[in-house]
Structure formats: structure tokens, C-alpha cells
Amino acid sequence: DARVTQTPRHKVTEMGQEVTMRCQPILGHNTVFWYRQTMMQGLELLAYFRNRAPLDDSGMPKDRFSAEMPDATLATLKIQPSEPRDSAVYFCASGFSGKLTHEPPEMSGTDTQYFGPGTRLTVL
Amino acid sequence: QKEVEQNSGPLSVPEGAIASLNCTYSDRGSQSFFWYRQYSGKSPELIMFIYSNGDKEDGRFTAQLNKASQYVSLLIRDSQPSDSATYLCAVRSAGGTSYGKLTFGQGTILTVHP
Numbered sequence: 001d002a003r004v005t006q007t008p009r010h011k012v013t014e015m016g017q018e019v020t021m022r023c024q025p026i027l028g029h030n031t032v033f034w035y036r037q038t039m040m041q042g043l044e045l046l047a048y049f050r051n052r053a054p055l056d057d058s059g060m061p062k063d064r065f066s067a068e069m070p071d072a073t074l075a076t077l078k079i080q081p082s083e084p085r086d087s088a089v090y091f092c093a094s095g096f097s098g099k100l101t102h103e104p105p106e107m108s109g110t111d112t113q114y115f116g117p118g119t120r121l122t123v124l
Numbered sequence: 125q126k127e128v129e130q131n132s133g134p135l136s137v138p139e140g141a142i143a144s145l146n147c148t149y150s151d152r153g154s155q156s157f158f159w160y161r162q163y164s165g166k167s168p169e170l171i172m173f174i175y176s177n178g179d180k181e182d183g184r185f186t187a188q189l190n191k192a193s194q195y196v197s198l199l200i201r202d203s204q205p206s207d208s209a210t211y212l213c214a215v216r217s218a219g220g221t222s223y224g225k226l227t228f229g230q231g232t233i234l235t236v237h238p
Contacts (some may be wrong), residue, residue: 033226034232043168043228044213056225091167111156111216115167 002026004116006092009024012122015076018080024073032075033093034060034115036066043091047073050097082123092116127151128215130229137236143200145232150194156216157189157196157228163209171198171211200237203236210234 002004047067159169
């Protein structure tokens with residue numbers, strides 16, 4: 001049963017502490033996305049990788065957030081120092097970018113993103 | 125103007141009725157369109173995707189796409205209380221470095237009452 005896994009599922013920390021969230025994408029997927037979801041802003045894209053290379057991190061506050069993909073099976077999102085306004089649910093999603101069949105991805109649906117269970121972060 | 129807009133609802137329909145969820149998008153070059161369902165406290169899960177104009181049916185769900193009007197909708201026939209959730213519309217950007225990037229709407233809360 002292939003699925004995206006995320007750890008930890010819940011994290012409560014104090015302002016100023018470092019937070020590291022981890023994601024294991026579905027085996028064979030070559031794109032990884034980090035999203036943040038809040039009631040006010042909805043689902044926001046923070047960063048995304050293709051073939052482990054960062055493609056777009058324009059949605060991420062650069063001064064405190066960093067995203068890396070040390071290998072194909074692990075993506076990390078770090079916040080240092082954390083602030084109360086960072087409290088949210090952080091989702092990782094993975095997908096495949098490219099052609100698995102003779103059809104373009106938009107036809108075969110291979111560009112579909114699959115979400116992990118999320119990390120609920122509370123910064124006090 | 126937001127890139128992907130949805131009516132936040134809540135949309136309330138009786139059990140057995142048809143629920144109609146709507147979404148508009150601003151990027152004319154968008155190529156793929158997705159509907160995700162998100163139960164409270166859970167992660168978004170894919171319902172279906174559509175890429176060409178017209179209708180696409182999957183069980184009780186029908187996605188409709190009109191690229192000229194930049195409009196995509198989701199119909200849920202014979203709505204059940206278990207369909208009560210937030211429905212997220214997502215649009216995939218055209219090529220280049222944004223390839224694969226999805227832009228999500230704010231979501232529509234659907235409540236199906238017995």
C-alpha cells in the first residue's frame with residue numbers, strides 16, 4: 001500500500017525552538033511538495049522539488065524556513081526559529097513528473113499529487 | 125483576483141440530492157484540473173482529475189470542464205452524509221519550472237443532511 005508518510009504527526013514547541021518535519025514520498029515518485037494549511041489562508045505551497053532539485057520555494061519565508069531533500073526517500077522542512085504564527089498543519093505530497101506512458105501526464109493523470117497525513121504544529 | 129476561486133459555502137444539500145461545486149481559475153494556460161476531498165482533520169485525497177473540455181464521470185462523481193469560460197465543476201449525485209467534507213479544486217500550471225505545481229482554491233464546505 002504505497003502512501004506518503006510524515007513525521008511527527010503532532011508537534012508542540014515553544015517559540016524560538018527549531019522544528020524539523022520529515023516526509024517519505026511514495027517510492028518511484030520524483031516530485032515532492034510542501035504545503036501549509038491554515039483556516040485563514042487555506043492550502044499554500046511552500047516549496048517543491050523535482051528529482052531532488054528545488055524548483056520553487058517562493059512561498060516559503062526564507063529567513064526561518066528551509067527545505068531539503070537529502071535523498072530520494074527523504075524530504076525535510078525546518079523552521080528555525082519557530083514563531084506562534086507558524087502554527088498550522090504542514091502537508092507533504094508526492095507525485096510523478098514526466099511520461100510513464102505514451103500519453104502526456106495531463107491525460108494519464110500521472111501528475112497527480114498524493115498527500116501525506118500531515119504534521120500538526122503548535123508553537124506556543 | 126485569486127488564481128483559483130471557490131465559493132467557501134457551506135453548501136447544504138439533503139441526502140439523495142445532487143451537490144454542485146464550482147471553481148473558476150485565472151490562468152488560461154492551465155492544463156490539468158483536480159478535485160480533492162478533505163475530511164475534517166485529515167489530508168486531501170484525490171477524487172478525480174480532468175484535462176479536456178466536457179464531462180468526466182466516475183461513479184457518483186462527474187467533473188465538468190469549460191476552458192473557454194475557465195470554469196470547472198464537480199457534481200455529486202445521490203449525495204450521502206459521508207460526502208460531507210471540504211472539496212478543494214486544484215489547477216496545474218502550464219509548463220516550465222512550474223510544471224507539476226498545483227494551485228488550490230480555498231475549498232467549499234459541503235454538508236449532506238439526512
